[in-house]
Amino acid sequence: MPAHTKSHPVAEELARLLFEGADRERVHGAWRRLVCGKEFAYRPDLPPQERTALSYERLRLLNEAAGDPVELATDPYRLAGLHEWTGPVDGGLTTLASIHYNLFLGSILDHDGGRERDVSSFTSLRSTGTFLCTELEHGNDVASMETVAVFDRATGGFRLTTPTEGAQKFMPNTSLTGGPKTAVVAARLVVDGEDQGSFLFLTPLSDETGHLPGVRVRRLPLRTGTPVDHCLTSFDQVWLPREALLEAEHGRLSDDGTLTSSLGNRRKRLLRSINRVTMGKLCMSAGTLGMSRAALTIAVRYAHSRFVAGPRAGERIPLAAHRSHHGRLLDSLATAYAMTFLHRSTVHRFATRADGGPQEREEMEREVAVAKGWITWQARAITTECRERCGAQGLFPANGLADLPLNIEGGITAEGDNLVIWVKAAAEMIFGHQVTRSAAGTGTGAGNGPAANSAPDNGSRAGTGDGTGGPEGRVLTDPPFLRDLLADVEAIWQDRARTALREGPSGDPVGRWNATSDAALEMVSAHARLQAADAFLAATARTTDPRAAHLMRNLCRLFLLKQLGGHTGDLLAEGRLTPDHVRALPKAVDTVVADLAPHLMTLVDAFDLPAEVLSNIPIASGRYVGGTVTAAEEPAHGEAVGPASRPASEPAVC
Numbered sequence: 119m120p121a122h123t124k125s126h127p128v129a130e131e132l133a134r135l136l137f138e139g140a141d142r143e144r145v146h147g148a149w150r151r152l153v154c155g156k157e158f159a160y161r162p163d164l165p166p167q168e169r170t171a172l173s174y175e176r177l178r179l180l181n182e183a184a185g186d187p188v189e190l191a192t193d194p195y196r197l198a199g200l201h202e203w204t205g206p207v208d209g210g211l212t213t214l215a216s217i218h219y220n221l222f223l224g225s226i227l228d229h230d231g232g233r234e235r236d237v238s239s240f241t242s243l244r245s246t247g248t249f250l251c252t253e254l255e256h257g258n259d260v261a262s263m264e265t266v267a268v269f270d271r272a273t274g275g276f277r278l279t280t281p282t283e284g285a286q287k288f289m290p291n292t293s294l295t296g297g298p299k300t301a302v303v304a305a306r307l308v309v310d311g312e313d314q315g316s317f318l319f320l321t322p323l324s325d326e327t328g329h330l331p332g333v334r335v336r337r338l339p340l341r342t343g344t345p346v347d348h349c350l351t352s353f354d355q356v357w358l359p360r361e362a363l364l365e366a367e368h369g370r371l372s373d374d375g376t377l378t379s380s381l382g383n384r385r386k387r388l389l390r391s392i393n394r395v396t397m398g399k400l401c402m403s404a405g406t407l408g409m410s411r412a413a414l415t416i417a418v419r420y421a422h423s424r425f426v427a428g429p430r431a432g433e434r435i436p437l438a439a440h441r442s443h444h445g446r447l448l449d450s451l452a453t454a455y456a457m458t459f460l461h462r463s464t465v466h467r468f469a470t471r472a473d474g475g476p477q478e479r480e481e482m483e484r485e486v487a488v489a490k491g492w493i494t495w496q497a498r499a500i501t502t503e504c505r506e507r508c509g510a511q512g513l514f515p516a517n518g519l520a521d522l523p524l525n526i527e528g529g530i531t532a533e534g535d536n537l538v539i540w541v542k543a544a545a546e547m548i549f550g551h552q553v554t555r556s557a558a559g560t561g562t563g564a565g566n567g568p569a570a571n572s573a574p575d576n577g578s579r580a581g582t583g584d585g586t587g588g589p590e591g592r593v594l595t596d597p598p599f600l601r602d603l604l605a606d607v608e609a610i611w612q613d614r615a616r617t618a619l620r621e622g623p624s625g626d627p628v629g630r631w632n633a634t635s636d637a638a639l640e641m642v643s644a645h646a647r648l649q650a651a652d653a654f655l656a657a658t659a660r661t662t663d664p665r666a667a668h669l670m671r672n673l674c675r676l677f678l679l680k681q682l683g684g685h686t687g688d689l690l691a692e693g694r695l696t697p698d699h700v701r702a703l704p705k706a707v708d709t710v711v712a713d714l715a716p717h718l719m720t721l722v723d724a725f726d727l728p729a730e731v732l733s734n735i736p737i738a739s740g741r742y743v744g745g746t747v748t749a750a751e752e753p754a755h756g757e758a759v760g761p762a763s764r765p766a767s768e769p770a771v772c
Contacts, residue, residue: 131666132724135657136458138195145195149203152183154730158207162515166345167295173210173346174296178243180204180215187241188233191223194397194469198404198461205405206412206518207731209344209525212405214246214291220401222247224394225302225318229364239300246297248290248323250351251304251392255284258538260304260392261385267305267319267358269375274360278305278319278332280352292323292335293347299323302364303353304392309375315384318364318391321356332356343524364391396483398533399490400468403461406497406529409522410454411725416518417504418447418722420511420737443507444715450500451721452677455670457493459653460646464489484543485649491536492646498526511736514743518735544638545631547645548616553609554648555602589696594706597658597671600678601651606694607685608644611637647681669717676710679703 138145152158157179161172180200184190190197197220204212223240226232239245256263264285267276280286292299303321307314323333332354341348363371367380368390381387421438428435437443464486471482501522505512512519530536592599615637622630654674661667682689686703689695714721732738 126720126723128663128665128669129720129723131661131663132669132721133726135660135666135670136455136724137726138199138462139660141195145199146203148183148185149200150726150728152180153203153207154728155179156730158731159734160207160516160518160731162521166340170210170295170345170347173208173214173344174246176208176211177214177218177246177296180211181241181243184219187219187223188227188237191219191227194400194465197397198400198465201401201404202408202411205408205525206522206727209405209409209521209528210346212525213344213346213528214296216398216401216405217249217291218243218247220397221249221394222300222302224397225249225364225392226320228394229318229366230370232364244298245300245322246291248292248299248301250287250290250292250301250321252288253284254286254288254350255282257288258535261316261388263304263306263316265303265305265353266308267303267317267363269307269309269371270357271375273357274373276307276319276358276360276362278303278321278353278356278358280354285352287351289338289348290351291347292349292351293337294324294328295347298325301351304388307363307369307371307377309371309377313384314377315369315379315387316391317369317387319358320362320364321353321358323351330356341528343528344521366390395533396486397468399486399539400461400465402529402533403464403490403493406494406526407454407457407461409526410450410457410497410500411722412727412731413501413504413519413522414447414451414454415722415725415727415732416735416738417507417512418451418718419732419739420508421447422719423737423740437507438715438718441711441715444718445711446503447507447718448676448711448714449680450503451718452673452680453496454500455673455721456647456650456654456677457496459657460489460650461493463649463653463656480546484546487534487539488543488642488646489649490533491540492643492650494526494529495536498523498530501526508737511743516735516743517737540639540642541635544615544635544642547641548612548619548634548638551612551645553605553612553645555605555609589694589699592699594679594699594702595675597655597674597678600675600682601648601655603682603685603689603694604644604648604651604678606689606692607682608641608648610685610688610692611641611644615641651678651681669714669721672710672714673721676707676714679707679710683707 134142158176161169164172181187184200190200200215200219201212204215218240223237226235226237226240240247251260251263253260253263253265264281265279265287266281267278270277287303290301292301301321301323302318304316304318307317322330323335324330329335333356334352334354336350338348338350365371368387369377369379369381371377379387381390418438421443422436424437425434426437427433467482468486471478474482501519505519505523508517508519511517515521589599594600615634618634618637619630622633624630651674654670654677658667658670658674661670683703686695686700690697690700736743
């Protein structure tokens, strides 16, 4: 794969682990090459409407690179990969592509006859697809939506109507920007005055001359982040033909208006109709994941090219030399690696279990929701940290950082607000989930072998026992031990949530949940981090290069140590840690950070961000907004980061 070849074998091995291994070219290749093009150069200087129009132009270029759009819409791996690479260069494009390929085209294909329908106008982008579900007064309670599609016996079709102001569809990209639009609209199917539940209806919105009769669109004010043509959209007795109803086993309408369904519950029918939202959570996570890795690449490169006064007169040293600087970046790097491996494992689980039984599917959907919340929240924290580490230069959009946290805000809210989907997961997991308390049998094995045992002790060993009956004898350099401690944290909070629910006020469901929710949400947070740790450990076990394996083990240690820092009191009280462990924890963190610090550039090289993208970002290529660094201070990045760009202290092998 020439497009991915690295000058450093360690970075290449890390990239192999991060980007799907043997499937790397199929999943990521086309999108990585796409964003290298000059048409994708970062353009924050454009006025908002021009930036939106540019995103639509780029969507057409993306469509050409996609190959078969139908195949793309049905491939979770490639669909997620698309978001990872477009997210850092154009958040608006990422939104448009996510809606068109996943929510719109994917919904059509997931229903009866989807592959037999003529979708050529959508695959060619003669008409761009959009998705209308959320209403002005019905967001997370979308089951209460008011838009109706009344079965018209006289014509066999439907009359689509927005009955109240609060029922206007909120935020879809339904303006005339970008050309003609077609939507799938979620509406209540009403037959002879009886509400049959919500279904999707394929609805043309506009053509080359403007919006169609009965379709009313009002553009919303600008929101934060990269601009998109968000609008309020409503319908006034818009007639739709019989084939507009998207049908499947959850609901089929006979010619005489009789509904047959495999689901007796109207809420379940709605959830089945809009099941593409689950894949959407993976898409949102992927977009913010790509933004995090881009932010770290920019910040780390800047840390090596920005020089400040050293301890001796006339001495100049890079920001990266300071622990207060590189320590924070390494913490974020460890989290970004964990986020990536968690996302990979979650996409795989989605792709292989989406057609499983109801219980298996519910568990998979919950894991997707938990991962989405954790990844997008971490992405916001990482991009904010990176912006701060770049000082005033980071405030300029031209340096590629300022827009990222704002774009991530959209991912946090889209496809299910993070807190809301975590609350749902928490309620299910209090009694419906069993914590995996031991790393045994998980296939991690990351603590074995000579490299795992070569880390310095530095006082992190506690006690002199054999470690078989308790924490005595276990060491803070052992990732499986740290992983099991994180499982203990999840179990502790699950026990607290169970106790709170049992002891909550009887006869007051809201009061009982209020007494339980804080502990339950802590349980979900610990679960997300545990899943990320397991994915990280599994990836470490797949490492074939011993130098890369050393970096992976240390990054995983750092991630785990940081996750445990706020829980040492609980772990000590439960007998899972000794006092010596608690005292040794800060030193253990400091030791692993010191070991990783010389390898900052290698760790971000593995993110494989194209040189063409980085060259358009001043502080990522040795320049400043408003000027350039001197030749003596500029790192020799060139087309790819090589040995000359690294601190002198970094071993040549890396």
